[in-house]
Amino acid sequence: MDVRPDVICSFSDDGFCYFGLWMVELGRDALVRAVADPDTLADAPEVQRLVGRPRENWDDYWPAWESLDYVALEAHGLLTGIHDNCGEAFYEAIAAQQNGESTSREPVGEQCDVRHEDEAVRKLPRLSAAFPLRPLAL
Structure with missing residues (x-):
């Protein structure tokens, strides 16, 4: 996936994982389009x-991403009746669905560094306009 959330804000590794979970929460259509x-x-x-809000004020508008990490685990427990704290049954079910196939965790597609304004504008013009890397001149 070539989606780079750092156009919107900077992330840690965990933050990037949570961003992916948030994208899934947006729904299938939005995810496929993105x-x-x-x-x-x-x-x-x-x-x-x-858009237009200072990043330090985003908490009221941005989901609690880490909590999204547990949605699938909780749904599995509700459907199967198996509620284990470690999620062992959930992860075993995922492994069984993968049939031994592993998936790459590396991004695919054209790589670019959207922390550089020229690349961000070229690759993500609308997001770059909404979230400029440097303040707009008045």
């Missing part, structure tokens, strides 16, 4: 609510 063209995230109401 994978095909990451700049379509500019259309997401969840992203539009952040």
